[in-house]
Amino acid sequence: MTLTSPPILLSLIVFLPAVGALVIGLLPKGRDELFKQVALAFTLVVAALTLYLALPGQPGAGADSARFLLGTAQMQHAFSIPWIESFNIYYALGIDGISLPLILLTSFLSVLAMGASWTIDKHVKAYCILFLLLETGMLGVFMALDFFLFYVFWEVMLLPMYFLIGVWGGPRREYAAIKFFLFTMAGSVLMLVALLALYFNSDLNQLGPAQLAASHLHETVVERYDPSGTAEPQHTFNLLALAHQGQSENSPFSQLLVGGKSIQWWAFLLLLIGFLVKVPAVPVHTWLPDAHVEAPTPISMILAGVLLKMGGYGIIRICYPVCPDAAYELAWLVCTLGVISMVYGAFAAMAQTDFKRLVAYSSVSHMGYVVLGLGVWSISGSTGMTGDYWKMGMNGAMFQMIAHGISSAGMFFLVGVIYERVHHRNLDDFGGLFGRMPVYTGVSMGIFFAALGLPGLCGFIGEILVVLSVWNYSQVLAVISASVMILTAGYILWTLQRVYLGPEYKGPHGDEIRPITQRELAIAAPLLAFAIILGVYPKAVFNYMAPSVNKLVDDLGQARYGNDYSGGIEKQTGSVERIEPAENELALREISPHREEAGQP
């Protein structure tokens, strides 16, 4: 095993920040500058490691290469190590095209947010420790393949965030921190119920050998595998195995539970609510504006840039693959909530007078696109049973997550820059910054235009792909979602006018306004650069993301429609994803006789 072998490298990425926290904890008191430098160094190393992970690798480079195989839809570098074996809980990590871009986003934003933390001067040591623990939690969520492990990371991330808002925040920080904690906690509880329901109904023995192999289980589990139908059920928390179970015919999750609905229906609903709190979608969004307004600038960046993405990630990683039938039944709910968030968030943003609150509500609106794009189940006879439009929507939604991570983090940072100078965020008391801070204004315009969905910048790609995909699902929702672009233009341009344009600055502390510093520019400029690069060359993300997302759509189509599902009109030849359905079928065929036997008594 070398440093680059997957288990080592992935674990290193996840736990290096925690090690950093430990190191800072051991350093002597009072050396604030050093703490920040150490923390920054650790985030930088993590970012470098994730970057290495993302380098395109060669197929067949051996088990020691943790580089990403482009064009591969399956989970890569997955491994499983016993953790709490008596409850079938494993330390299982892995990456695929869905998680890798988010991992990169996390490590990249962590560096920038740490850089933006230089202005923190209260309890610096504790701040750096909590910040690094938070990063471990976030990276862990995106890599976990074991549902229980996922849950643990999810909770691990919660506490540092609570303290970072509650201690370093603004005047109403305690209210905001508790609100954040309670909302998220409520979501977590629902998730826990669903997690247990799925666990106790799962049975690895029902899987086919191919599915078993594709689930990357630990070898002792594989040894216990007994497809004869007489063995004790073997429960699992493995997300891939759960997904295979959920997608199989006669899925154990399809048994009726209460209210005439199946286990997976209830699990989907509970998980969905849990994740939507995090996204956040209307009506469980009100923790977000408060948390953002009170959180210090770097924490707002992380909150908007990464934490919100976990909700979307949870939906695409757990809700959809594990509960496909429920996802089909409840697609209307997902899409409607998405559209409501888009519209409601945009309207609410327009009414705000606090700059940060406005950006926070714009996040609600923009994350609505994500929810909508994930949900547009548009496989139908009118399009020849192809999943192409849904693929477009789902890819668009995932792209929107990345794009929003960049633009919203940028917006929060830019608000922080001006807040540090004039110590207020009242939109009506700005004006004339263009003349006073020209570079700052230029960068701001770029980032805000990205949020506006201007072509050539990252926001456009995600939004247009999602919106275009909706018509084949629902025409009413499509029209409403398209109308949001008017509202978005309204509140963003109005904001720009009030803050940057005009003859003079109107608020207090006018003499403190000075041009953007080198350090601030070093944080804002990369964000703008990525906004442009992703807007012009979106394939930088899609090359990683699309195979995995497309496979998910194909799997869901297969699970729901079987042979009726035709994938795409024109299948691309030669790619790995083409082989996958055949493998699935093979596995199904192998498993079906045994299933019939099991069904007889």
Added chain:
Amino acid sequence: MELATLLPLLLLLAWLLPLASFTLIVFAGPRLGRAGHKAGYVATGAIGISLFLSLLALACWLWHHPLTPSHHAETHAAASDDPADPTHERSEHEQSAPHTGSTASPLTGDWYTLAEFGSLRLTIGYYIDALTLGMFVMVSLIATCIHVYSFGYMHEELEDVTDPLASPSSGKPLVRAGRFHRFFQYMSLFCFSMLGLVVAGNVAMVFVFWELVGICSYLLIGFYIERKSASTAANKAFIVNRVGDFGMIVGLMILFGALGTFSFGDVAQSDGTVRKGIFSQVRPAENEHQLIVPDGLIRMAAASQMNSIYASVPSNEEAEELIGRRVAELRKVGTGYWLLVLAGLGIFCGCVGKSAQFPLHVWLPDAMEGPTPVSALIHAATMVAAGVYLVGRFYPVFAPEVLLTIACVGCITLFVAATIAITATDIKRVLAYSTVSQLGYMMFSLGLGGWAAGLFHLFTHAFFKALLFLCSGSVIHACHTNEMPEMGGLRKKMPWTAWTMLVGCLAISGAGIPAMLGMKGFGLSGYYSKDSILAQAFSVASQSQTYGWLFYVAAGGAAITAFYMFRLWFMTFAGSPRNQHVYDHAHESPASMYVPLVILAFFAVVAGWKLPSLNLPDLLEQARPLGTAEGISFAGEIAHPELPAEHRSHEETLHRTVSWIAFGTALTGFAIAVLFYLLRIFNPETVRKWLAPLHAFLIHKWFFDELYEYAFVKPTLLLSQVAAAFDRLVIDRLADGSARFCVTVARLDDVIDRYVVDWAANGIGRLTYRIGLWLRQVQTGQLRQYVVMIAVSTVALFLLIVVCRNLMLFQ
């Protein structure tokens, strides 16, 4: 090199050069000489080379596809003598098809793929035909002229600028640093975006550049960022455009959702296959390029039927076969036609926004807050014409109902805007309303089937309107005011400006001598283009009385055009000075400003002339979309309105009548202007008093701004307040309330603990203690007492056991 590889390459270069210039100025702008004045050379050089390359491309194209003279009146007069014989006409067109249809087929292809999912693709590509090339040359030519002009007009941005219109609270005029390079930076970005829009090979790419020209327009309208009015106008322009774009997105959704492609033409793929574009799906060659509802739209409209077919048969192949048959049946009953209409209307919505058509015309007059070269380039010649260009480009997809909607919208626009222009006193606003009105003419013409006429007017209008704006800029530069009542008699001070502007006025009024006495008609460019529009309207009117009113409104509009244009010229240049101070300070502009005027004036005169090997009408005729030459009809079996073929309007008799009507109306307008403003026989004041309500109505621009303020802006803001309040008052109260409920429950719990549970526990404790205390008294230390106790206890115990046993025995 092959034409198919050379042309895209030339245009690609010509398109990307302004982008390179923009990028350079962004990074190096302030360092390019004093106040970045070298940025002007960079930008002008870039667009100049673009012009050269596009001219080269046009030359190559014409070399390969020389223009064939369009069908002249005589042949068609003969053809129309015998309207009962449709085969005659059909055969004639089949003969001419090799000249126009097949040899000059457009070049299509993709340069770059943004994203692809299965068969769906978002690409950056090109669609090159004579129309593309013509537009490309026109845009780069006018842009080059305006760049040169801007050197003179924007020169004050080289120093610190005192802005009298910005109003800081201190009351002193604002002094700021000059922004010369920033102006050229935006101009370069605009040129890039506009050229991208022109060359676009698919409608999604059109949308991309549509938004980009929008943002350039936003930046340039708001160029004087210190002025509140400027930034408000910029916001208004962008947001009103987005309202139109909303419709466009809906159109895009329908088309993409049903057809799975955005491409105009068929695009050859790298693997040798050809992907069908929108045009060939809507007007397939098998159907002689006549409009049909494509399969995708029918399937979309009947989605539930398609689903049940899939559910009813075991295999997909069978299902597709059944669907194929069902689709053919559904096509006969018109299923999906409404979607085609809706898609067309959606795309047209975008054009309504961009080309400032009623009811979204309100942003364009406000956009005059930008510097005048911007108004000339963006808000007169190019960007606002993009809507018309897209209607022309997307023409094959429009159903007859959509076209009639376009015609009506154009007609309303041309009239409304013309009436407002009568009373406006701001020289640029008169021109702005005139632009709106002329764009209305173009839409009107396209909507009535006058494809070539409408686009022809687009080109001629671009030249003379750019000219008029630049002249007005020259006047403003000299007088430092926009108000015409402050001007007068300026022709003596600024002859170049005055006489070139007169050329512009003549051109826009359509000055010319109609055909008479065996001589051909002759005139300035506007004469030809406006005549062909009116001729088409007349041709429609003569075919169907239902649409007769359209012609009269358009002809009346022509009179109003002549009136307000000459009102403008007379008020500005003729007579005696109204404000001596302004007059004394006025001066002719520098050569960098009047040379472009002369060049544009030249084109304003000749752009409509029919030179044998190079002229606009034949160029456009070459680019005519397949299947539209014989008029617009729908190949379904349901009744639809039909529009007559455009060549009918070239018939000698019809054309001559129309020429004279147009001549008469223009002359009327001119004469009224002369009576009021040159000879001053009538006093405009008196008329104003007579018609006070009407004047108020017009001076308030038909109250559109007020209407929109109360109908849309206020309700939107109210709704936003409601949303924010809902969060605060309902959702947050619920959350806080449930939290408070938990706290209350906790308190209650606490009380129960303290007063019930604790009381009980303490009570028991206390009781035990008391008992203990009491029992302590038993422990006396006297042996005798203990013995008695033991004895008594033993007896008692025995008794108890006996009693218990007996009780058990009873059971």
